[in-house]
Amino acid sequence: xxxxxxxxxxxxxxxxxxxxxxxxxxxxxxxxxxxxxxxxxxxxxxxxxxxxxxxxxxxxxxxxxxxxxxxxxxxxxxxxxxxxxxxxxxxxxxxxxxxxxxxxxxxxxxxxxxxxxxxxxxxxxxxxxxxxxxxxxxxxxxxxxxxxxxxxxxxxxxxxxxxxxxxxxxxxxxxxxxxxxxxxxxxxxxxxxxxxxxxxxxxxxxxxxxxxxxxxxxxxxxxxxxxxxxxxxxxxxxxxxxxxxxxxxxxxxxxxx
Amino acid sequence: xxxxxxxxxxxxxxxxxxxxxxxxxxxxxxxxxxxxxxxxxxxxxxxxxxxxxxxxxxxxxxxxxxxxxxxxxxxxxxxxxxxxxxxxxxxxxxxxxxxxxxxxxxxxxxxxxxxxxxxxxxxxxxxxxxxxxxxxxxxxxxxxxxxxxxxxxxxxxxxxxxxxxxxxxxxxxxxxxxxxxxxxxxxxxxxxxxxxxxxxxxxxxxxxxxxxxxxxxxxxxxxxxxxxxxxxxxxxxxxxxxxxxxxxxxxxxxxxxxxxxxxxxxxxxxxxxxxxxxxxxxxxxxxxxxxxxxxxxxxxxxxxxxxxxxxxxxxxxxxxxxxxxxxxxxxxxxxxxx
Numbered sequence: 001x002x003x004x005x006x007x008x009x010x011x012x013x014x015x016x017x018x019x020x021x022x023x024x025x026x027x028x029x030x031x032x033x034x035x036x037x038x039x040x041x042x043x044x045x046x047x048x049x050x051x052x053x054x055x056x057x058x059x060x061x062x063x064x065x066x067x068x069x070x071x072x073x074x075x076x077x078x079x080x081x082x083x084x085x086x087x088x089x090x091x092x093x094x095x096x097x098x099x100x101x102x103x104x105x106x107x108x109x110x111x112x113x114x115x116x117x118x119x120x121x122x123x124x125x126x127x128x129x130x131x132x133x134x135x136x137x138x139x140x141x142x143x144x145x146x147x148x149x150x151x152x153x154x155x156x157x158x159x160x161x162x163x164x165x166x167x168x169x170x171x172x173x174x175x176x177x178x179x180x181x182x183x184x185x186x187x188x189x190x191x192x193x194x195x196x197x198x199x200x201x202x203x204x205x206x207x208x209x210x211x212x213x214x215x216x217x218x219x220x221x222x223x224x225x226x227x228x229x230x231x232x233x234x235x236x237x238x239x240x241x242x243x244x245x246x247x248x249x250x251x252x253x254x255x256x257x
Numbered sequence: 258x259x260x261x262x263x264x265x266x267x268x269x270x271x272x273x274x275x276x277x278x279x280x281x282x283x284x285x286x287x288x289x290x291x292x293x294x295x296x297x298x299x300x301x302x303x304x305x306x307x308x309x310x311x312x313x314x315x316x317x318x319x320x321x322x323x324x325x326x327x328x329x330x331x332x333x334x335x336x337x338x339x340x341x342x343x344x345x346x347x348x349x350x351x352x353x354x355x356x357x358x359x360x361x362x363x364x365x366x367x368x369x370x371x372x373x374x375x376x377x378x379x380x381x382x383x384x385x386x387x388x389x390x391x392x393x394x395x396x397x398x399x400x401x402x403x404x405x406x407x408x409x410x411x412x413x414x415x416x417x418x419x420x421x422x423x424x425x426x427x428x429x430x431x432x433x434x435x436x437x438x439x440x441x442x443x444x445x446x447x448x449x450x451x452x453x454x455x456x457x458x459x460x461x462x463x464x465x466x467x468x469x470x471x472x473x474x475x476x477x478x479x480x481x482x483x484x485x486x487x488x489x490x491x492x493x494x495x496x497x498x499x500x501x502x503x504x505x506x507x508x509x510x511x512x513x514x515x516x517x518x519x520x521x522x523x524x525x526x527x528x529x530x531x532x533x534x535x536x537x538x539x540x541x542x543x544x545x546x547x548x549x550x551x552x553x554x555x556x557x558x559x560x561x562x563x564x565x566x567x568x569x570x571x572x573x574x575x576x577x578x579x580x581x582x583x584x585x586x587x588x589x590x591x592x593x594x595x
Binding site: 003006013022087094096 | 310331340343351362
């Protein structure tokens, strides 16, 4: 077990070093939420005037959606580094060492979650500067962080599972593109369920993103909605657990790809 | 511990699609020797290494490395060996020092020991003054040296080098082999190296195995392998004539007591002869009598190239292609392995 933690630490260490070196990437990850909040907030401002809209401004409604959207995009590309490592032969070097196979998946997953946590913090800072309401203080913030991290691991799990079986980046990118946009637009991240066509709102109800958005949004706009928080925590936690298991399993099966 | 650091018994790997990459290979490597594994691309060299370092499961047969079974004691096997793949797998986005720190972490070395070892291996491959630079700015030779250094960080008993000089220029190749020689003499590490550069194998390896189509064709010291050809090799280019045909000429020549064997190659005729200097005139006068004209001749001591040609029926040098070709064949093999 100590060995597993040690191995995971070193895989994580490497990914964080990579992140530190890529200044442009850091800049983009920090800048992206700003663009989303200012641009989308402005473009859709008048939606909030529609009767029955659940928030006082679209920006207020949108901010939690941005948290989830950034998490989605952060997570789904998590498998990329796995494919790079395989192509460059570095993966082979890692598995030739006496390290736990699962630690490679866990280390990468943690690094994605850490990166995502930083982005979520940035969104909060920007949102507060733009005077978005946040009604639950530090406690609510921590819960948002936990839920966002779980959601991130769900998508990282999917991505790493794909990365474990795919041999080219193109495959992963194609799969990710197929996945993200529909997931995003069939959820209530950007539009309330009530304002969707009937068929769409039915799909949206069961979308994991909707599950995550609901409690996060109420933490922003109203207060602690414990039913939604627990439902999201359970559902996301279980999915993250199962998908991580799947990624580890597929990775072991396809080591010599 | 026995004196053999590697022992394989009928080691076999069959990939899906009934592709037999390694076919009942049995050999042993002695402690402290430099063992060369020679063969063209796709001969089964890398597949054999991958089985020995536990990254591929053998289809049948067995093997031990450092007295540990490669299937049952995978963890122990991994701890006792170092592996340097032909991909030169160093991380471009880390410094040399960080690459080694990472590797030390993977081998569970404590921080203090890791620092000592990193200094030690950097010294070994002359990279000390570049340790803090990003690997992305290293030359090909420096990257290879760093890769070798990271294979040594845990002081393995045996180092597997898969095509260590592939794609490097000649000076760098010589330098790499210097380091390898130094490893053996100073650190007493056994070296298992694959290569398709015959000249390198000839002057560096204590023993070589020649593998082709997954089968070991010959295994001995380079000197013995060359001697086994029976002396010298006479290359003859024979002029076209209405006289006797090639098979007939070969039959006549084989009757001479000094001629061991004859082989046609690319329109030339190869004769394996005893005491080339004195037997060549006799061969010439025989051919003259038969009415065969000789366009050109070359008499030489056999090289490992000739040994390879003798055992496999083709010249390896024809296939010692560039890096791109090697990449392609590797990708092809990967696809086959899926």
